[in-house]
Amino acid sequence: METQALDFPKINAVLRANGTGEVTINGTSHPIQAEDEAAVLSQALQLITETAAQLGRPVRVSTTDPDGQGLIVVTPEGIVSEAAPAKPSRRRQQDPEPAPAAPQAPTRIEPAAKETPAPAAPVTFNEAVNHTQEPSTPAKAATPESATRRSLKETSFLVSAPAMEPATRGWRGALTRLGFRMEPSPDELAEREDIRTVSQHWPGPRTVAVVNRKGGANKTPTVVMLSAILARYSGAATVAWDNNESQGTLGWRTEQGSHDNSVLDLIDSSQTLLSPSTNAAEIARFVHHQTSDKFDVLRSDENEEGDHEVTAEEVDIAHQVLTRYYRLIVMDSGNTARSANWRRMIHHTNQLVVPVTAIEDRAEAARLTLQTLESRGGHDAELARNAVVIVSESTDAKRSMSGDALKRAKDEARRIADGFTPHVRAVVRIPYDPALVNGPIRYDALQPATQRAWLAAAAAVAKGF
Known part of the structure; x- marks a missing residue:
C-alpha cells in the first residue's frame, strides 16, 4: 500500500490540544473545529480519504500534535497505517544495477542485530524452528541424541517482554481509539519510562535535600512538586519537612490540617512516637496531609515570638521518627549552609537537589552551594557530584508578556542549565507556570507542559535512589 503513496499531494494534518485541527493539502488550509478530539480527527480523516479517493491511490500525510510529529498513509477506503521510517534514496532508484545471478527476496530495514546466516528465501515460523534444529548441511558424522538434547532448565515458554501498549496521545492515540492500533511516539515512550522510574519501590527509606543558599531560588515549590509526584506515582508514604532553622515558608504554600503542630511538637513527642506500642496513625497529629497530592507536610516552627533554632541533635531525632513512618523524606532548607541543622540534614541525605531560577545571582548561589559541599569531601562531595x-x-519576563522578554528568559534558562550540566548528574528545565507563583501549590493546577517537566525532574531524582 505505501509504495503507491506518493509525496504529491503534500498533506499536513495538525491536531491541537484545544480541540481544533487543520488539514493543509498543497497549501490549501482546511480549519477544523469540533466538540472533541475524536470529532476533529474524524473530519480530518474524511478530508484526507476524499483526496485519496479522487487520486485513486493512497496518500502520505505528515501529522503534528502536542506529542510530536509523525507520518501516516491513508488509502481511498479510509484505512490508516504508519509510514515506514525510511525510503530508498533517489540515486539508488535511478542507478542501474547489474542483473543478479538469481532472484532474491526483497529486503527490509531492520534494527541492528547480531549477524546470523540468513535463509535464501522467507521462511515460516515452523520452518525457522526446523532450521535451527536441523542444519541445512548434512553432518559429517552421526551425533548421539544425548549430545543434541537440551536441558529443560535452559528452556522457558514465558514471554519475557510485555506487549507494548498502543499510543494514547495525539494523532496516534486518536487513531488507536478509532480502531487503528498505532505505536506510541518517542515522546510518549519517554514519558512512560519516567512514570515507570518514579513508580518504583526501593529498599529502605530515602532522604532528599533541596538546597540553595539564596532565597527566592524555588526551593519550596521544588519540595512540593517532587513530594507530590513521587507520592502520587509510587504510592510510598512521603513527607515534606521544612528544615529551616527558625521559620520557613513550606506551611504557607501547602494545606493546613486540623492542628497547628510543627517539628518542635514532633520532637517533644519523639519518645512516644518511637515506642513499639504506638500506632502508625498517631503521626497524623504532627503532620499536615495534602488531600489531592497524597503527601504529608511537617512544618517548621511558626511562632513569631519564639527564638528557637533547630539543633543538629533535634534533626537526628526528627529524622529517626520520620524514617519509622515514611519511606521518602523531602527536606526544604534555609539559606545558611553553616547552620547546624543544615549540616546535619546533609549528613542524612541520599539525593541532593539544587533548584535555581534563571537569574544570575540565584545561579551563582547554587554554584557556590555545590562548591561548598564538594570542598568538604567525602559524603558531601559525592552528593554534589550526583x-x-x-x-x-x-x-x-512572563509578567511583562513581551515576546522578546519571553525569549530572553528561555535563553537564560538554557544558558544556566548548560553551565551546570558538566558538573552534576542531571539538569532539568522547568517552564514558567503561574500556578507556582502564589498560594498553595497543587499538581493538578499546573499546565500540562509544566507537569511533564516536573515528572522528568522527579524521574531524575528517583534514579539516584
Missing part, C-alpha cells in the same frame, strides 16, 4: 539541578524560568 546532584540534580532544576532550572526554572524567571517570572519577571
Whole structure:
C-alpha cells in the first residue's frame, strides 16, 4: 500500500490540544473545529480519504500534535497505517544495477542485530524452528541424541517482554481509539519510562535535600512538586519537612490540617512516637496531609515570638521518627549552609537537589552551594557530584508578556542549565507556570507542559535512589 503513496499531494494534518485541527493539502488550509478530539480527527480523516479517493491511490500525510510529529498513509477506503521510517534514496532508484545471478527476496530495514546466516528465501515460523534444529548441511558424522538434547532448565515458554501498549496521545492515540492500533511516539515512550522510574519501590527509606543558599531560588515549590509526584506515582508514604532553622515558608504554600503542630511538637513527642506500642496513625497529629497530592507536610516552627533554632541533635531525632513512618523524606532548607541543622540534614541525605531560577545571582548561589559541599569531601562531595539541578524560568519576563522578554528568559534558562550540566548528574528545565507563583501549590493546577517537566525532574531524582 505505501509504495503507491506518493509525496504529491503534500498533506499536513495538525491536531491541537484545544480541540481544533487543520488539514493543509498543497497549501490549501482546511480549519477544523469540533466538540472533541475524536470529532476533529474524524473530519480530518474524511478530508484526507476524499483526496485519496479522487487520486485513486493512497496518500502520505505528515501529522503534528502536542506529542510530536509523525507520518501516516491513508488509502481511498479510509484505512490508516504508519509510514515506514525510511525510503530508498533517489540515486539508488535511478542507478542501474547489474542483473543478479538469481532472484532474491526483497529486503527490509531492520534494527541492528547480531549477524546470523540468513535463509535464501522467507521462511515460516515452523520452518525457522526446523532450521535451527536441523542444519541445512548434512553432518559429517552421526551425533548421539544425548549430545543434541537440551536441558529443560535452559528452556522457558514465558514471554519475557510485555506487549507494548498502543499510543494514547495525539494523532496516534486518536487513531488507536478509532480502531487503528498505532505505536506510541518517542515522546510518549519517554514519558512512560519516567512514570515507570518514579513508580518504583526501593529498599529502605530515602532522604532528599533541596538546597540553595539564596532565597527566592524555588526551593519550596521544588519540595512540593517532587513530594507530590513521587507520592502520587509510587504510592510510598512521603513527607515534606521544612528544615529551616527558625521559620520557613513550606506551611504557607501547602494545606493546613486540623492542628497547628510543627517539628518542635514532633520532637517533644519523639519518645512516644518511637515506642513499639504506638500506632502508625498517631503521626497524623504532627503532620499536615495534602488531600489531592497524597503527601504529608511537617512544618517548621511558626511562632513569631519564639527564638528557637533547630539543633543538629533535634534533626537526628526528627529524622529517626520520620524514617519509622515514611519511606521518602523531602527536606526544604534555609539559606545558611553553616547552620547546624543544615549540616546535619546533609549528613542524612541520599539525593541532593539544587533548584535555581534563571537569574544570575540565584545561579551563582547554587554554584557556590555545590562548591561548598564538594570542598568538604567525602559524603558531601559525592552528593554534589550526583546532584540534580532544576532550572526554572524567571517570572519577571512572563509578567511583562513581551515576546522578546519571553525569549530572553528561555535563553537564560538554557544558558544556566548548560553551565551546570558538566558538573552534576542531571539538569532539568522547568517552564514558567503561574500556578507556582502564589498560594498553595497543587499538581493538578499546573499546565500540562509544566507537569511533564516536573515528572522528568522527579524521574531524575528517583534514579539516584
